[in-house]
Amino acid sequence: MTAKIELIGVKKRFGSKVVLDGIDLAIEKGSSLVVIGGSGTGKSVMIKCVLGIITPDEGTILVDGVDVTRLKGAARDPVMRKFGMLFQGAALFDSLPVWENVAFGLIQGRGMKRTQAREVAIQKLAKVGLSEDVAFLSPSELSGGMQKRVGLARAIAADPEIIFFDEPTTGLDPIMADIINDLIISTVRDVGATALSITHDMVSSRKISDRIAMLYNGRIIWQGPTKDIDHSGNEYVDQFIHGRAVGPIKMAVKA
């Protein structure tokens, strides 16, 4: 069976700093993989390589078996239409009301009429528990949790095949984090999407994933089913999931 997303030997460096040092990772269609790892280990760079925002130095990225590693411009548009993304800080457009943020990909990316796109946006907002009133507010009028919900509504607005989540629960209180986790599970299931998430929140990782992979020193050092994470037999994974200061992982002071 062809993996929905596959990374083969992906490498990326910035100047002398090696961020990704040969990532090999495959995500099956309809599954949810969470990549864990400390801050500054290259999780965001990895996800941006898959999204085409950063071009890897070496390696191959396949989406549905097609090499998309160096696709640019209009040639990349069909691939981008398969993607939805929830950014860490939601990354909502300040200049647009909430509904237009949600409908942005439909209007600009797919040429849907604004009135029709607004109806779809209001439906998607309802799916993440936000009322129609919110649709006409500015993003700056919303709390962090509400912004995340709007970001999630935007990510699922065009019913994408693959959804990326960048630190979906960072900066939220535990209750709001749990609500976002539940929304991620339900929305991914409703859309029938494949999900790739990056986080260092273990509660969230365990809840939203089928499989977990750990990134350390630019490489995937362990991956397996979520239920096996507590018996990984990997001392790096053990230290990370239990949040111990003492262990083989030494935290870098400088990025």
Next chain:
Amino acid sequence: MNILGGIGRAVLTLLADIGRLADFTGRALAGLVSPPIYGRLIGIQMLRIGYFSLPVVGLTAFFTGGALALQIYLGGNRYGAEAIVPQIVVLGITRELGPVIAGLMVAGRVSAAIAAEIGTMKVTEQIDALTTLATNPIKYLVVPRLVAAVVCMPILVAIADSIGVFGGYVVSTGKLGFTGSIYLKNTVDFATRADIESGLIKAAVFGFIIALMGCYNGFQSRGGAQGVGAATTAAVVSSSILILAANYLLTSILFNT
């Protein structure tokens, strides 16, 4: 050895900056001639860049025209040539001061605003979000601002020219004893089409510089608030210097001197 190394690094950094700007300009120009063209966004930017710059450009042009009339009168007085005020005011305003003053004022107002807005979008991942929504950030953010600035600047300068001449008229008739009808007749008789057109051509080029430097520096911003602040400063400084340099080059080309 360290001095040579420092010079080498500075040269390499400069060349890299020039290369990045050339690449950015090339992508922006390519965006101008390929669909989609965001007409609604161009309209919004024309409002922001053109309409909302009218008060600042109008006021500066008025006072510049008035001060120019005073200076020409005082200078001409030394040679008994104070009657030449209307002719020199219209020449100075249409050829030089109208486009340059308007260019610098709009650079301060608009270039800074563009750099701050795009810089904030950059550091809050909004530009990455555009990419993930299958929208080309150059076409969505840069092209509408370039088009709006290139279209609006000549209109702003035409208005600045009129208000600048009017400023000279008000000072000359109110303070220097000129007769209104004679002042206007001398102005109209002396100004040529080439004087006005050269100013408008300059204005279009200045508009391109203002929007380009605002967008480029916004896209280059790194880090948080400090990075956005640095991008804003760089946008105003670079666009102002480029406007003055382009003004000299254009004057030299347009008047074959």
